[in-house]
Amino acid sequence: MTDGDAFAAPARFPSARPSPPHGAPSPAAGNMEPRWSPRGPLRLPRCSACLLLLLGTAGFFLSYAVEVDVKDASNATCLYAHWMMRFLIKYETNSSDYKNATLSLSSNVTHDGSICGNDTQAALLAVQFGEGHSWSVNFTKTNETYQADFITFTYNTNDTAVFPDAKRKGPITIVVKDTMHPVQLNNVFVCHNTDSVEAENVTQFFWNLTLQAFVQNGTIGKKESRCDADTPTSAPTVLPTVANVTTASTTTLSPVPTTAPKPVENPDTGNYSLKSENETCLLASVGLQLNVSRDKPLLININPKTTSADGTCGNTAATLRLNDGNSRFIDFTFVVKNASANVRRFYLKEVNVTLLNHVNGSVILSADNNNFSKWDASLGSSYMCRKEQTLEINEVLQIHTFNLRIQPFLVKENKFSTAEDCSPEVDNFIVPIAVGAALGGLVVLVLMAYFFGHKKHRNAGYEQF
Incomplete structure (x- = not known):
């Protein structure tokens, strides 16, 4: 599964289950057709499903692996999946601040609505968990291949344990088009590395995925189709943990000449932008370097050539979300102060950083600071600072910025407005x-x-x- 474009969908439904998106199974009568109701799609009497919950841990959060084995009327497997997933959701509180919530699968997972599919009808893999949360993906096939089409995720902000003090109450649904490459029929799709889908303030993480839709003759295929990140020519990158940081050997018999470590060069400057209704609403140009201070300091340059930008634009708040393609995610949230005054200004209020293990998807580091007052400039202008700056996220993580120019509001003609430079602060x-x-x-x-x-x-x- 890879990043896809977000499709417009109603933001709130009377239930946690939305209407089926285009390409998903549609309401109809007859064999193997699902029926949609306010309680969600009903399981067909001719299709049974088996769900196994495998307890595991991932980073600092409890996570469950899910195994779904959907069977047809003859009790033969027709759709099989085993995977792990987690969600990072930014939501607004009653005080108009934004918080980040992490939603993981719980032990009370159900599978209502999962169906086999056939030549004319899409297959559907659906699970429900927690207090009104649900996730599903539908698959279509050709004569030789199958592929995922749409991912539908519904989270319920009435779940106060996950979304304390949420301003918006009730189920919120997003629908994302999945651009998974077509897989040959009878092949199993496998992706051990972490992948993510970002849309509408939600980042969905997936890892340890094994999947086969439209299983023939009830037998799981023996040939694998791997995702790009799992190809043998690209060795997975393991981010540092306390366990795998290199330390000096204690068994060396004679002194080994040491050389000073090669200094890390400054990062390349990346250019990022967001659009709303086909018009640019946010511009950013910056070089980024992460400074992780655990057992040993580690500097990580963010490569703009592999980094994608997503996020949201608004009148008084905007978020730039960067995904460097190597399981590192950085969110910058900007707000407008003095919103009722004649002279209004914007500033950086919050930064959130998530580092995942590229091999198994576990969380190596998750840190945020929502009390910044940095990069202050007049609304309608851009903020610029050529010199190096440091953002203190927490005691173990800093972000160094280089050649920064940012304008999160009132972008005109896809260009930066007049810059307010940080150098006068020194002058x-x-x-x-x-x-x-x-x-x-x-x-x-x-x-x-x-x-x-x-x-x-x-x-x-x-x-x-």
């Missing part, structure tokens, strides 16, 4: 220092003049005697 200190030095020099000159003048006057008095 403001230089002016009083220069004035103080000049005054100090003047005082010294006055004292010296007085001293020499007074001494000359005394010498003149001696000559009179």
Whole structure:
């Protein structure tokens, strides 16, 4: 599964299950056709499903692997999937601030609505979990291949354990087109590496995926089709953990000449933009470097060539979400202050960083700081700072920025507006220092003049005697 475009869908439904998207099984009567109701799609009497929950851990969060084995009327497997997933959701609170919620699968997972599909009808893999949350993906096939079409995710902000103080209440549904490559029939699609889908303030993470739709003769295929990240030519990158950070050997018998570590070069500058209704609404140009301080400091440059931008634009809040393609996710949230005043300004309020293990999807580091007052500029202008700046996320994570220029609001003609430079912030200190030095020099000159003048006057008095 790969990033896809977000499709418009009603933001709230009377139930946690939306109407089927285009390409998904449609309401109809007859064999193997699902019936949609306010309670969600009903399981067909001719199709049974088996669900196994495998307890596991992933990072700092409890996570469950899900195995779904859908069977047809003859009790033969027709759709099989085993995977792990987690959701990172940004939501608005009653105080108009934004918080990040992590939603993982719980132990009470059901599978209502999963169906086999056939030559004319899409297959559907659907699960429900927690307090009104649900997730599904539908598959279509040709004569030789099958592929996923749409992912539908519904989260319920009435779940106060996950969304405390949420301003918007009730189920919220997003529908994302999945651009999974077609897979040969009778092949199993496998992707151990972490993949993600981002849309509408939600990032969906998937890993350890094994899947086969339209299973023939009830037998899971033996040939695998791997995702791009799992190809043998691309060794997975393992981000540092306490366990795998290289340490000095204690068994060395003789001293080994050491050389100073090669300094990490400054990151390349990336250019990012967001659009709303086909018009650019946010522009950013910045080089980014992560500084992770655990057992040993580690500098990670964000490569703009592999980094994609997503996020949201608004009148008083905007979020730029960067995915570097190597399981590193950075969110920058900007807000407008003095919204009712004649002169309004924007600033950076929150930064959220998530680092995942590229092999198994476990969380290596998740950190956020929602108390920034950085990158302040007038609304309608851009903020610029060529010098290096440091954002303190928490005690173990910093972000260094280089050649920064950002405009999260009121972008016109796809260009940056007049920049407010950070350099005057330094110049403001230089002016009083220069004035103080000049005054100090003047005082010294006055004292010296007085001293020499007074001494000359005394010498003149001696000559009179």
